[in-house]
Amino acid sequence: MTSRTGVKDPQSVRPDGSRATPFAIAGVRTIALHNVLTRSGVLTEILRTDWPELSIAPRHVILATMNPGGITDWHRHRMQTDHLVAIGGTIKLVLWDGREDSPTHGAADVIRMGVMRPLIAIVPPGVWHGLRNESGVPASYLNINDVPYDHADPDNHRLPADSPLPPIAL
Numbered sequence: 001m002t003s004r005t006g007v008k009d010p011q012s013v014r015p016d017g018s019r020a021t022p023f024a025i026a027g028v029r030t031i032a033l034h035n036v037l038t039r040s041g042v043l044t045e046i047l048r049t050d051w052p053e054l055s056i057a058p059r060h061v062i063l064a065t066m067n068p069g070g071i072t073d074w075h076r077h078r079m080q081t082d083h084l085v086a087i088g089g090t091i092k093l094v095l096w097d098g099r100e101d102s103p104t105h106g107a108a109d110v111i112r113m114g115v116m117r118p119l120i121a122i123v124p125p126g127v128w129h130g131l132r133n134e135s136g137v138p139a140s141y142l143n144i145n146d147v148p149y150d151h152a153d154p155d156n157h158r159l160p161a162d163s164p165l166p167p168i169a170l
């Protein structure tokens, strides 16, 4: 209930800036990336196959650019595990667990992605997800995954961006 004193903030981050709470959806996680200041600018390692946190063999990489305010459909994959990395602009990634056999079925999460605090957001198969470009400029991301895209039989199932089914808005 809202009182005249307002609603107190819960803890959202730890003193080191990491998330204070685990993700609600089983299997959703992030890998922190690190910017290195160089003589000429900034350098960021995006992915190394010798990282122990990496649980896929990367086999397909796409670069996608979203227009300012652009939004994708809700979609999910049967086989591929998306590894999403924002490389320009600010992107809101919204996730909803549609896996009937999941212990967190119905749960939702939000991950904000941008180059200021780079990360890999990992989306397991079966988890509905959609992206919104929250910045006023084009926003780009890489999707690194483990199943080469099949043009004749795409591993994509969709709901409209404004579907009333998810418990959370894109």
Ligand SMILES: Cc1cn([C@H]2C[C@H](O)[C@@H](COP(=O)(O)OP(=O)(O)O[C@H]3O[C@H](C)C(=O)[C@H](O)[C@H]3O)O2)c(=O)[nH]c1=O
Pocket: 062, 064, 072, 073, 075, 082, 131, 143, 149, 151, 156
């Ligand atoms: C993924 C892909 C797509 N395409 C073609 C097929 C369509 O004509 C067009 C757009 O693809 P799609 O409608 O799948 O794009 P989004 O809905 O933005 O979704 C994409 O970005 C989100 C975050 C995802 O997780 C998907 O894996 C990825 O498909 O590019 C290709 O030619 N090659 C490819 O590898």
